[in-house]
């Protein structure tokens with residue numbers, strides 16, 4: 024037998040044992056993870072333990088402007104949201120004290136060993152505090168990713184019966200009705216802070232649970248994997264003894280806490296004195312952001328799935344990430360070609376490791392140090408980690424010979440206790456140990472097909488069942504099929520992963536619908552969106568009259584058509600009409616792996632996803648020398664549209680304020696006006712949840728292209744936008760809305776339409792106050808401040824702070840300095856594009872302060888944020904009643920000014936907006 028067994032010594036700390044990786048001593052004294060952390064707090068109380076990077080570069084363009092509009096327009100939405108935009112950090116002592124306060128509070132509510140506590144939070148300092156607190160109280164945490172659909176969160180909460188849920192106020196609207204106690208770490212903190220800052224007395228043993236993580240389940244529901252402390256202790260022990268972390272290390276936390284690699288990302292640094300650097304919640308999706316963070320923060324340790332490694336290696340500036348000294352790559356097979364590219368781009372030896380392991384074995388069970396110039400095709404998964412046994416067995420549970428394929432079984436301290444409330448499944452997957460005399464010893468049956476290589480490494484060959492990995496996510500096809508089968512219009516479903524082109528694996532659903540009620544692609548998409556996480560939703564649905572069968576009566580998977588042939592049947596196939604379209608088509612073919620595609624095919628319908636979108640833009644940059652932001656995909660999702668964007672860039676075609684966001688449908692279009700930042704990209708979340716046949720056009724500010732002068736008058740702006748919307752809709756009734764500052768512009772547009780004798784059927788103000796009372800002179804930004812900002816941007820980074828210090832310290836008031844400083848943080852070291860946006864923002868700010876709204880003859884619909892971030896009273900009508908002679912309807916929406924327009928709150932806004940639009944249309948019908 025070629026398995027290795029490495030075991031722990033019974034010494035209490037890891038660090039003293041770092042040399043003992045290969046010793047074979049039985050471990051008898053593992054500790055709980057919070058004890059390890061507390062030990063570390065003792066040794067480095069004043070070192071930084073955790074940093075949260077609250078600024079997301081790409082998102083700044085999209086999100087910051089809606090925030091910025093709040094900053095200067097609406098006084099009730101200032102303060103906290105803006106402070107949040109500065110990186111936050113805690114020392115070991117601070118983190119420990121806050122976690123202790125929460126732990127004592129949890130204890131007072133009955134949390135102790137084996138009690139499950141749900142945590143529904145995004146990446147943040149609160150997440151680190153919450154996880155540690157649950158463990159210190161003695162309980163085990165159940166991660167609930169707030170981006171998951173309501174039904175999935177509801178299932179997990181129901182399944183675990185967690186008596187307590189830790190969250191923040193902003194997530195409450197996206198949570199199901201809860202039977203247990205909900206603690207909001209923001210609004211309830213005053214109560215929590217009354218508890219002791221001392222470590223609670225430990226009540227937990229290494230055999231107690233540390234977490235329950237849910238993974239996809241083949242029978243239609245996810246299953247909770249129960250992991251005890253000792254498995255994670257072993258994982259950390261192996262990591263620390265193999266790749267010792269020091270206080271100089273910084274570990275980047277990018278993986279959602281619903282997946283187990285997040286566990287080492289969080290605890291490895293915290294238990295060994297390094298820094299845990301938590302990326303912005305959206306950051307892990309954005310390769311440019313990751314490269315920037317690695318370089319700026321001097322990250323030394325990170326984890327990646329191979330598909331993300333591939334994208335990252337194509338990113339500009341990746342070669343500068345020389346600070347990296349350990350990268351765990353895992354979650355799916357790692358092609359050797361990618362390893363070679365890693366060495367080419369980064370030239371870092373002894374840094375990249377291929378790690379393998381299922382959630383059921385406490386993260387990683389084996390590893391292999393990636394090397395150059397090997398003869399492998401796919402990276403071996405190497406040898407077992409400390410205290411872990413690997414067996415490769417045939418169907419008769421007999422060990423196989425070198426080179427022979429067999430199923431991989433795992434034994435050792437890392438094994439999960441089993442699946443929560445699923446004794447049968449647990450017994451099926453965790454079988455009695457075949458080769459150990461130890462009472463209760465078990466083996467976990469992984470379902471992975473592997474073989475021994477002559478050099479004693481293990482080669483990964485694939486799966487023996489329907490489980491698969493897409494972009495590192497574990498997916499049971501049975502779960503997607505079972506969910507799709509709940510759709511009343513479908514008779515039969517079959518979901519499979521297709522890799523018609525190497526490197527582009529995507530989920531395809533084949534469905535047979537009842538002839539009288541065939542649903543559309545988007546209806547099926549939405550149906551699944553409510554139930555499954557985004558990564559489990561098929562890229563394409565193929566409608567068939569019947570599933571093809573083989574002579575045995577089973578579905579003949581091989582004769583299922585490739586979705587591209589199906590897509591061509593649906594859309595008009597139009598070939599490229601010029602060389603730019605042809606070049607783009609070639610790039611699309613390469614990235615999507617589809618040979619024949621039409622210039623009108625939609626990127627996402629062809630199986631595109633955010634990773635592929637990033638790769639596409641990188642390729643466009645490389646081959647055509649043009650750089651486009653990721654947000655281009657909001658407006659241009661076909662080759663034809665992308666070609667137009669590029670041509671407009673080149674020809675400087677007159678800038679248009681009108682941005683088609685969603686053109687399908689016969690309903691009257693809804694026009695959404697930009698906020699203070701001038702951009703309309705932040706409306707993408709809202710539009711996603713409107714009716715699929717509701718056409719939506721955005722109006723973006725003049726000057727965003729850097730060519731024209733930004734407009735400083737709302738009256739002028741409104742008149743220009745009206746000229747543009749007339750190209751789409753020559754006469755009323757019009758449907759208008761605007762968020763924040765955009766509401767003011769929409770209001771003026773409606774005024775002008777009325778004056779021209781046109782009808783306005785609907786005018787919605789999305790958290791727009793009627794006057795800029797918040798802009799007292801002290802809070803207003805002066806042109807001179809903007810001037811300084813521009814000047815700053817043109818200086819070298821090293822001179823910027825000095826400049827800032829000299830100018831601001833002497834000439835500005837404290838209030839202004841704070842605003843200026845926030846702007847400085849936001850824009851410093853940014854591109855010329857940001858400069859243009861800054862100019863637009865300033866122009867809008869000026870326009871807003873000069874505008875005097877007059878009495879409006881029609882009706883106003885006001886949507887106001889429920890939460891005032893600095894505790895000011897919010898007027899239900901936001902001050903508009905006296906200006907609306909046709910009446911006013913007002914609705915309170917979950918969230919604050921900054922958050923009501925984004926996930927998860929935006930769903931509620933979209934729902935209410937949809938109803939209001941329907942009512943407005945109905946009123947028109949009654950009228951005629």
Ligand code: AMP
Pocket residue numbers: 238352353354355356357377378379380381382383404469471483486492496497
């Ligand atoms: P999860 O429970 O999400 O960690 O998924 C575990 C499964 O992912 C394993 O059973 C394998 O099928 C696959 N897997 C994980 N790491 C690797 C790797 N390095 N190479 C190939 N497959 C992997």
